[in-house]
Amino acid sequence: MESTLDIFVKAIFSENMIFAYFLGMCSYLAVSKTVKTAVGLGAAVIFVLVVTVPVNYLLENYLLKAGALEWMGAEYANIDLSFLSFIMFIAVVASIVQLVEMLVEKFAPALYGALGIFLPLIAVNCSILGGALFMQDRQYSTLFDATAFSLGSGIGWFIAIVAIAAIREKIRYSNVPPALRGLGITFIITGLMGMAFMSFMGIKYGKDKKEDKAATGMIDKAAPAVKTAKAITIKNEIND
Amino acid sequence: MSEVAEKIKEPLFSKKNRKLITDPLTDNNPVTVQVLGICSALAITVQVMQGVVMGASVIFVLVAGNLIISLLRNLIPSKIRIIVQLVIVASLVIIVNEVLKAFMPDVSEKLSVFVGLIITNCIIMGRFEAFAMANKPWPSILDGIGNGVGYAGLLILVAVFRELFGSGSLMGYPIFGSPIPTADSPLGTGLYSMGYMNNNMMILPPMALIIVGIIIWIQRSRNKDLIETH
Numbered sequence: 001m002e003s004t005l006d007i008f009v010k011a012i013f014s015e016n017m018i019f020a021y022f023l024g025m026c027s028y029l030a031v032s033k034t035v036k037t038a039v040g041l042g043a044a045v046i047f048v049l050v051v052t053v054p055v056n057y058l059l060e061n062y063l064l065k066a067g068a069l070e071w072m073g074a075e076y077a078n079i080d081l082s083f084l085s086f087i088m089f090i091a092v093v094a095s096i097v098q099l100v101e102m103l104v105e106k107f108a109p110a111l112y113g114a115l116g117i118f119l120p121l122i123a124v125n126c127s128i129l130g131g132a133l134f135m136q137d138r139q140y141s142t143l144f145d146a147t148a149f150s151l152g153s154g155i156g157w158f159i160a161i162v163a164i165a166a167i168r169e170k171i172r173y174s175n176v177p178p179a180l181r182g183l184g185i186t187f188i189i190t191g192l193m194g195m196a197f198m199s200f201m202g203i204k205y206g207k208d209k210k211e212d213k214a215a216t217g218m219i220d221k222a223a224p225a226v227k228t229a230k231a232i233t234i235k236n237e238i239n240d
Numbered sequence: 241m242s243e244v245a246e247k248i249k250e251p252l253f254s255k256k257n258r259k260l261i262t263d264p265l266t267d268n269n270p271v272t273v274q275v276l277g278i279c280s281a282l283a284i285t286v287q288v289m290q291g292v293v294m295g296a297s298v299i300f301v302l303v304a305g306n307l308i309i310s311l312l313r314n315l316i317p318s319k320i321r322i323i324v325q326l327v328i329v330a331s332l333v334i335i336v337n338e339v340l341k342a343f344m345p346d347v348s349e350k351l352s353v354f355v356g357l358i359i360t361n362c363i364i365m366g367r368f369e370a371f372a373m374a375n376k377p378w379p380s381i382l383d384g385i386g387n388g389v390g391y392a393g394l395l396i397l398v399a400v401f402r403e404l405f406g407s408g409s410l411m412g413y414p415i416f417g418s419p420i421p422t423a424d425s426p427l428g429t430g431l432y433s434m435g436y437m438n439n440n441m442m443i444l445p446p447m448a449l450i451i452v453g454i455i456i457w458i459q460r461s462r463n464k465d466l467i468e469t470h
Contacts, residue, residue: 020445025278026362083338086356087330094323123322126279126360133353179461180453183275187453194446 004148006205007140011152013200017127018160019193024127028161029186031121038165039158041121046154048122049131051100052093053150056132057143059088089132097123127157164190260382264390270363271394272456273466277363280354281395282448288411291399293340293347294354295392299385301332301358302367306384309372316373325368326359333358363391398451406442408432 002010017023024045031041062068066080101119105112122128131153140146167189176185270276277298284290308328309316316324337355340348348355358364367387372380403409408416408431417430419438427433441447460466 022279022282022445022448023357025282026276029275029278083334086334086337086359087327089356090326090330090359091323094326098323120322123326124360124362124365126357126362129360130279130353130357133356137353177457177461178467179464180457181467183272184453184456184460187449187456191446191449191453194449195444198444198446 002145002205004145007145008148008152009203010205011149012156012159013197014203015153016156016160016197016200017130017153018157018190019197021130023130024125024157027121027125028157028164028190029183032161032165032168032186035162035165035169038161042158042161044119044122045125045127045157046151048093048097048100048119048128049150049154049157050147052096052128053131053135054143054147055096056089056092057135057140057146059092060085060136064088085136089136090129093128093132094123127153160193163193257379257382260379261386261389264383264386265393267463267466269390269394269459270366270387271391272452272459274366276366277361277391278452280357280361281391281398282445282452284351284354285395285399285402285448286406286443287350288396288399288403290347290350291392291395292411293344294351295388295395297333297336297340297355298358298361298363298391299388301329301336302364302388302391303381303384304332305329305364306367306372306380307377309368310375310377310380313373321373322365325365329359329364363387394452394455397455398448401451402442402447405439406447408438 014020018025018028027041032038060068062071064081064085066082067077068081069076069079097119101112104119131150134153135146135149138149140149164186168186171185171189180188264270268274271278271281280294284294305325305328309325312324333356336358337348340351340355367383371383375383400410403411404415408414408419414430416436417428417432419428419432421428427435
């Protein structure tokens with residue numbers, strides 16, 4: 001059983017939306033030319049993920065999952081609507097994005113000025129639907145865990161796009177081979193960043209029972225080796 | 241009247257229509273030139289089989305979706321067109337997902353969430369917006385086939401590199417022999433007996449990006465028109 005903090009940190013680093021799953025690459029490549037716009041889109045993604053994933057979590061657990069309709073009465077207990085999940089999730093995402101856009105425009109004009117043009121783009125950003133589908137796939141046990149996952153994924157996406165935008169701003173001054181300019185070099189840099197992010201896979205998360213067993217197993221295997229080494233040194237001493 | 245005359249003049253595979261199919265295969269490839277649909281293109285290219293299945297699914301969704309959108313193009317109010325498009329794609333993807341689950345459960349398991357992500361694959365929305373909303377059904381079908389095949393072709397190309405060098409096989413058949421040790425050769429058979437080893441880096445996600453980057457590099461150095469200024 002993972003703790004909420006584990007889920008959060010994992011979503012940012014070792015299961016980063018961009019570097020591990022390539023979700024939201026289209027807008028990642030299109031909007032990463034300057035840091036300012038990248039920050040705007042990154043913030044909008046965090047915001048929309050944190051709003052939509054919990055809503056989809058409730059939808060999944062109280063409407064779509066096999067047996068989720070039990071709260072309506074015993075006769076509904078064996079209904080499985082999970083085949084509808086794609087259409088429900090995307091409808092939720094599209095309508096929430098529309099709703100958020102209208103609310104932000106009405107109540108926070110300054111924020112709308114910053115996020116405005118990015119919000120409609122986000123309805124078709126893979127990372128938003130991806131967040132909902134991963135939530136369904138991994139079956140988080142509480143709403144709180146699902147929210148932590150969505151916040152972590154959003155922050156991971158934000159870090160990725162701001163980092164690549166900063167690199168792309170600087171690379172303009174370098175002498176890149178002409179055929180590689182623009183898209184090509186961005187792909188290769190993202191690949192290298194992905195390799196760097198893979199080093200976060202070494203983070204040890206919480207109390208994973210399987211891992212603990214594996215670790216003790218390794219110690220058990222190592223022990224005889226130590227014994228033989230000792231035996232050899234003792235032998236050598238005797239020989240001396 | 242003029243429309244009818246035009247229809248008679250234009251054969252089913254006129255030069256313009258043929259261009260709709262051939263262009264996306266090379267100089268207007270959806271992945272390397274239009275930068276669409278990269279999200280799913282990279283994640284599932286570890287094995288050729290997954291690439292083939294994913295490519296076929298996208299071709300089906302794109303052709304059927306383009307046809308439906310093109311037939312409805314005069315009925316869809318432009319304000320809510322994104323939601324209408326999403327609903328059409330989502331229904332098509334549900335069909336694909338159920339078919340995969342029923343007939344290819346192993347592949348469906350491996351593709352996991354990426355079948356669902358065809359919905360937000362930018363290729364599909366991009367072609368709906370750029371082409372099907374403004375063109376007649378027949379050219380829209382051709383455009384769907386062209387872009388779908390261009391996408392699938394790139395997917396399979398990347399997958400061939402990754403599976404060949406990462407796992408030493410193609411479509412699951414071993415190419416370089418077997419790395420499993422036998423009685424007479426401790427290193428395995430075929431190339432492996434000479435000390436060859438699989439490149440595990442190829443299986444990891446970052447290599448997909450680098451391979452696509454190199455493909456773009458080769459394509460752009462052959463066709464100078466595609467070079468960007470920055």
